[in-house]
Amino acid sequence: MPDSKTNLSMRPLSMPIEEAMRTQRSIRRLLPDPVDDALLLHLIELAFQAPVGGNRQNLEFLIVRERAVKARMARLNRVAWGSYGRIWRLFARNDPKTLRTMDAVSWAADHYEEIPALVIPCLRWTSYGPIVSGVRLPFPDFYAAIYYGSAFPAIQNFLLAARAAGLGASLTVMPLWSTLLARRALGLPPWTSPIAVIPVGWPRGRYGPTTRKPVGDVVHVDRYGNRPYQGHDAEETHPRNA
């Protein structure tokens, strides 16, 4: 599909928003073919439109293409996956759907160095909460929500835009199990923390609908436990369909 790989960044992404949301999924099996910086910049520009706490614009993006840096992240990822993955596989041993996901995670761990680009959103947190010589003190929930809430909306914009561009991507945090080691592997200064790692490349797999509980099961009205739409999907709640 050479056509979808060229000049995408020059055209605004035109996929209808609902289609993008309903067919977004983690694409972990990626081709080694290169991805244009211009396209990544386009996606990051869209990511950067997302809301941030107090309009601080403290989010930065590191694009990692260099094999040596990717190899360091691959090692961190394998350490975490080697222990966490084993436990997870045990818990999920009777759940074929989760086991399929885990196979894809394993595949990515095995091919980490060949991923064309890692996009790593980072927060400069000098203006978030109390800091003592580069070490952020544990902050209350409220601050944590402002902090992470200034990064993950942008990350979701990036993932949706990647989906609309036909580029494979997934949201991971496993290589960041130690902020200290991750910061060292990436050469980040102490005032910047990596928030997630998004491996990006042209997909081997395909995008498609995800499965979710009926929305009525997770919606409470006025008080917790009052679920008038339980078991219903959105369409069924409309008066004309009820």
Next chain:
Amino acid sequence: MPDSKTNLSMRPLSMPIEEAMRTQRSIRRLLPDPVDDALLLHLIELAFQAPVGGNRQNLEFLIVRERAVKARMARLNRVAWGSYGRIWRLFARNDPKTLRTMDAVSWAADHYEEIPALVIPCLRWTSYGPIVSGVRLPFPDFYAAIYYGSAFPAIQNFLLAARAAGLGASLTVMPLWSTLLARRALGLPPWTSPIAVIPVGWPRGRYGPTTRKPVGDVVHVDRYGNRPYQGHDAEETHPRNA
């Protein structure tokens, strides 16, 4: 605009994704006119398509319409805004753009009880990190990223979908400055934490483009500080435009 208020939930949202992202902004001045549950369910269904850590699907949504509950949240919001707002206004006294934002935040604080609906995403965190009798111990960055990273992508989907539906919304955390008081005001059980409050209604204001730094200023390649695209917007990084 009665037309845009009816049966929206029956049609898939068709706004091109890039347009939605580039014109999303916080709409805080809202009309008191009611918003259909069917439309909110539609937006929440789209929110729920976003990625969650380990596919846990632990996110829930509380829709608050009851005036008494809104009044309790209004009080919490005013307590925080009364102190934080004063400090913020002092720091921003020479920044007209921030002062305009603050006027909108003040307007919302003054009219909180008339907001047609508060949508409050909550996380059941029984499967996140160590818990001792209902109190979550401070968890490391890694867990916090999985936790908040399971809510804010969905929140961003909700905000984008609201924008595509022409509905006004904004991402706030101020009424949640005390998780304990907020949980009590909302009647939430101890195993569920409110993550954000999204006031929703038909807009008095308009959506439109936001201002951001050039994307090249926030993109580092391979190592922190290496910013080959500094000062450039996405289009200018393309070979044909360079």
